[in-house]
Amino acid sequence: MSLIVMKFGGTSVGDVDRIKNAAAKVAAEVQRGHKVAVVVSAMASVTDQLIGFCRSISSRFDQREHDAVVSTGEQVTSGLMALALQQRGMNARSWQGWQVGIRTDSTHGKARIIDIDGALLRESVESGEVGVVAGFQGVTEDKRITTLGRGGSDTSAVALAVAMKADRCDIYTDVDGVYTTDPRIVEKATKMKRVSYEEMMELSSLGAKVLQVRSVEMAMRYRMPVQVLSTFSNEIGSDLPGTLVMEGNNNMEENVVTGIAYSRDEAQITLIGIADKPGVAASIFVPLARAGINIDMIVQTASSDKKTDLSFTVGKADFDRALKLLEDEKASIGYKKILSHKDVSKISLVGMGMRSHTGVAALMFETLAEKGINILVIETSEISTSVLIDEEYTELALRALHAAYGLDSK
Amino acid sequence: MSLIVMKFGGTSVGDVDRIKNAAAKVAAEVQRGHKVAVVVSAMASVTDQLIGFCRSISSRFDQREHDAVVSTGEQVTSGLMALALQQRGMNARSWQGWQVGIRTDSTHGKARIIDIDGALLRESVESGEVGVVAGFQGVTEDKRITTLGRGGSDTSAVALAVAMKADRCDIYTDVDGVYTTDPRIVEKATKMKRVSYEEMMELSSLGAKVLQVRSVEMAMRYRMPVQVLSTFSNEIGSDLPGTLVMEGNNNMEENVVTGIAYSRDEAQITLIGIADKPGVAASIFVPLARAGINIDMIVQTASSDKKTDLSFTVGKADFDRALKLLEDEKASIGYKKILSHKDVSKISLVGMGMRSHTGVAALMFETLAEKGINILVIETSEISTSVLIDEEYTELALRALHAAYGLDSK
Numbered sequence: 001m002s003l004i005v006m007k008f009g010g011t012s013v014g015d016v017d018r019i020k021n022a023a024a025k026v027a028a029e030v031q032r033g034h035k036v037a038v039v040v041s042a043m044a045s046v047t048d049q050l051i052g053f054c055r056s057i058s059s060r061f062d063q064r065e066h067d068a069v070v071s072t073g074e075q076v077t078s079g080l081m082a083l084a085l086q087q088r089g090m091n092a093r094s095w096q097g098w099q100v101g102i103r104t105d106s107t108h109g110k111a112r113i114i115d116i117d118g119a120l121l122r123e124s125v126e127s128g129e130v131g132v133v134a135g136f137q138g139v140t141e142d143k144r145i146t147t148l149g150r151g152g153s154d155t156s157a158v159a160l161a162v163a164m165k166a167d168r169c170d171i172y173t174d175v176d177g178v179y180t181t182d183p184r185i186v187e188k189a190t191k192m193k194r195v196s197y198e199e200m201m202e203l204s205s206l207g208a209k210v211l212q213v214r215s216v217e218m219a220m221r222y223r224m225p226v227q228v229l230s231t232f233s234n235e236i237g238s239d240l241p242g243t244l245v246m247e248g249n250n251n252m253e254e255n256v257v258t259g260i261a262y263s264r265d266e267a268q269i270t271l272i273g274i275a276d277k278p279g280v281a282a283s284i285f286v287p288l289a290r291a292g293i294n295i296d297m298i299v300q301t302a303s304s305d306k307k308t309d310l311s312f313t314v315g316k317a318d319f320d321r322a323l324k325l326l327e328d329e330k331a332s333i334g335y336k337k338i339l340s341h342k343d344v345s346k347i348s349l350v351g352m353g354m355r356s357h358t359g360v361a362a363l364m365f366e367t368l369a370e371k372g373i374n375i376l377v378i379e380t381s382e383i384s385t386s387v388l389i390d391e392e393y394t395e396l397a398l399r400a401l402h403a404a405y406g407l408d409s410k
Numbered sequence: 411m412s413l414i415v416m417k418f419g420g421t422s423v424g425d426v427d428r429i430k431n432a433a434a435k436v437a438a439e440v441q442r443g444h445k446v447a448v449v450v451s452a453m454a455s456v457t458d459q460l461i462g463f464c465r466s467i468s469s470r471f472d473q474r475e476h477d478a479v480v481s482t483g484e485q486v487t488s489g490l491m492a493l494a495l496q497q498r499g500m501n502a503r504s505w506q507g508w509q510v511g512i513r514t515d516s517t518h519g520k521a522r523i524i525d526i527d528g529a530l531l532r533e534s535v536e537s538g539e540v541g542v543v544a545g546f547q548g549v550t551e552d553k554r555i556t557t558l559g560r561g562g563s564d565t566s567a568v569a570l571a572v573a574m575k576a577d578r579c580d581i582y583t584d585v586d587g588v589y590t591t592d593p594r595i596v597e598k599a600t601k602m603k604r605v606s607y608e609e610m611m612e613l614s615s616l617g618a619k620v621l622q623v624r625s626v627e628m629a630m631r632y633r634m635p636v637q638v639l640s641t642f643s644n645e646i647g648s649d650l651p652g653t654l655v656m657e658g659n660n661n662m663e664e665n666v667v668t669g670i671a672y673s674r675d676e677a678q679i680t681l682i683g684i685a686d687k688p689g690v691a692a693s694i695f696v697p698l699a700r701a702g703i704n705i706d707m708i709v710q711t712a713s714s715d716k717k718t719d720l721s722f723t724v725g726k727a728d729f730d731r732a733l734k735l736l737e738d739e740k741a742s743i744g745y746k747k748i749l750s751h752k753d754v755s756k757i758s759l760v761g762m763g764m765r766s767h768t769g770v771a772a773l774m775f776e777t778l779a780e781k782g783i784n785i786l787v788i789e790t791s792e793i794s795t796s797v798l799i800d801e802e803y804t805e806l807a808l809r810a811l812h813a814a815y816g817l818d819s820k
Contacts, residue, residue: 053426062493069485075482079464087470
């Protein structure tokens with residue numbers, strides 16, 4: 001018997017029929033003899049309606065009130081899921097963030113979890129009741145409702161699993177696991193049985209959308225095993241049908257590269273002819289940071305005659321704002337001209353094996369060169385290597401690299 | 411400067427534009443220098459949607475989960491109202507039942523308020539913030555959300571006014587006050603400036619729909635002045651444009667009858683030829699009470715040769731069930747036959763003056779007789795006299811009595 005936290009995201013509880021379907025998944029785990037707590041997101045249509053109400057009343061809205069309104073979406077699903085479980089003859093009840101004691105800081109709209117009491121919930125679940133917790137929400141010390149921001153429900157689920165000392169956190173979603181790369185692009189992508197926390201972190205932060213970085217980070221910190229699996233497949237028989245995100249990687253014959261992520265969310269800016277002297281980088285990046293614009297990849301070319309070029313990427317959403325700011329700051333930075341490039345993609349190889357293997361990047365450059373793909377920027381970390389390329393080569397690059405690193409399904 | 415609780419019901423906050431309109435009413439009170447707490451109902455469309463979700467998941471639903479789901483309706487309005495007030499430049503925040511400390515018993519779906527802490531809310535309102543409280547909801551000792559059942563939002567508002575030691579509770583609705591009778595039926599009905607708690611209690615329990623009995627009962631117990639007024643009229647200038655429900659009745663020239671209520675919600679059942687001996691009434695009413703069927707008017711005709719007839723009324727919604735039950739119990743009760751009459755109306759005169767005046771009922775019988783209206787049942791209380799008549803005479807009886815008791819507008 002294990003204690004499992006099962007999390008169902010927005011598409012998994014998108015309407016009443018899907019809530020019933022998710023309830024069937026919960027029933028199956030209970031029938032296997034497990035104790036279960038469930039974490040639910042809001043029905044997408046309900047959230048849209050709530051946000052619509054807020055927008056039509058006020059443009060400059062108070063995030064605290066926005067949270068009070070929007071958090072009702074998860075509250076509704078939690079009650080409906082409890083009803084759906086009861087309808088199957090199970091003992092179930094709903095829990096709101098303030099009832100469980102999910103304490104957060106007071107950064108409304110993107111609050112961070114400080115701690116979870118969870119004693120009452122644990123007691124209830126131990127007694128055989130299925131606890132259905134509203135995800136994405138918490139409560140501040142002065143009793144106001146907060147929402148956790150992007151990826152909040154995954155984070156709620158993992159944090160709750162940690163607080164309850166659960167054996168595993170299962171994240172139900174619309175894909176049946178984590179793949180070596182996006183299977184919609186690369187037909188031969190294969191589902192991983194296991195992936196390490198570190199690799200999953202890199203994959204998530206480099207563009208894989210299956211799990212939010214925050215939740216993986218928390219799972220890694222507390223060594224909580226997380227399974228990614230599908231709400232919609234009817235796979236039965238296997239106890240672990242999805243991908244298990246867990247410590248280390250016990251596969252002796254592991255590939256050097258475990259997965260390939262990509263992102264179309266970035267845009268490149270290059271400043272030509274800046275002075276090659278201390279303080280120049282600060283004059284560029286400090287104003288951008290003050291404006292809340294995040295920088296991702298940065299590369300500076302070798303210097304000649306005291307002038308150099310500096311290239312970096314920002315989120316596509318910040319692109320216009322960043323360009324405007326750099327033009328405003330032209331005098332203080334002192335560059336000759338700006339080049340900008342919006343149609344770029346970042347392709348990233350991820351694998352624990354890259355720590356110990358050499359020549360991993362060389363094969364990447366070679367493979368891309370063979371297909372005539374130009375590399376705009378290169379960036380490496382301990383277990384990843386990323387390149388920026390023209391967006392139109394994205395699919396070609398993914399397929400070529402997937403084959404080159406031996407990831408294609410047999 | 412006064413402290414006023416303003417309550418806006420479902421039609422007053424039916425959509426975003428109406429919420430904005432209600433916010434304007436609040437702004438007007440604040441501009442007059444008053445401190446204000448607001449109590450809001452849910453938007454009708456939201457509640458319908460939530461109930462629809464529950465029904466499509468489960469027929470035999472758990473009232474606790476139903477409360478968790480349905481109470482989000484008021485939560486949404488409270489947040490939206492706070493946003494609408496902020497949009498007008500006011501300092502405002504939302505309060506849920508559990509945040510204010512509206513403690514109820516655990517009769518989910520129709521919980522009763524035990525007490526209200528209200529200290530935090532009072533402090534916030536005293537500091538000049540407008541507190542917007544989600545009506546219709548509370549929290550049990552073990553932290554579960556309850557709803558108060560029919561008329562719950564009015565009751566929330568009055569209870570909150572009492573707890574905050576407010577000077578007045580204003581109930582905004584779709585009519586501009588309490589009338590001598592239904593102005594949709596009697597054109598010459600007039601709006602009362604004042605009405606006593608006792609009269610309002612009678613009027614509400616005898617069919618006037620403007621205020622829920624529970625809220626009037628609470629206002630009377632704590633002597634909280636309640637004003638009924640319209641959300642939609644633009645009447646300005648007057649500080650008390652509606653009807654004030656308050657202690658006693660200072661009007662020296664008061665009418666004997668203050669108002670006339672009616673109800674089409676009852677149906678009459680008559681048992682012919684029952685034994686005129688002890689225990690017969692119990693054999694009839696105990697089974698009905700066990701089935702949760704409320705009895706209103708009861709009349710027993712004078713007995714002859716040990717047999718008598720007994721007539722009473724039940725709610726129209728319970729009519730079929732009551733008949734079935736009485737037929738099942740025929741042997742144990744021992745009656746000859748049942749007569750039933752669904753198309754009846756109850757007409758009630760209400761007035762404090764009836765305590766001291768005689769001949770009030772006589773004028774009623776005379777007036778109805780003149781119009782050829784037959785009286786089926788008569789019932790009196792200290793400050794009311796009610797008759798049951800054929801439903802088709804409802805309007806005629808109301809107009810005739812309204813004129814006879816001098817209530818017609820000049």
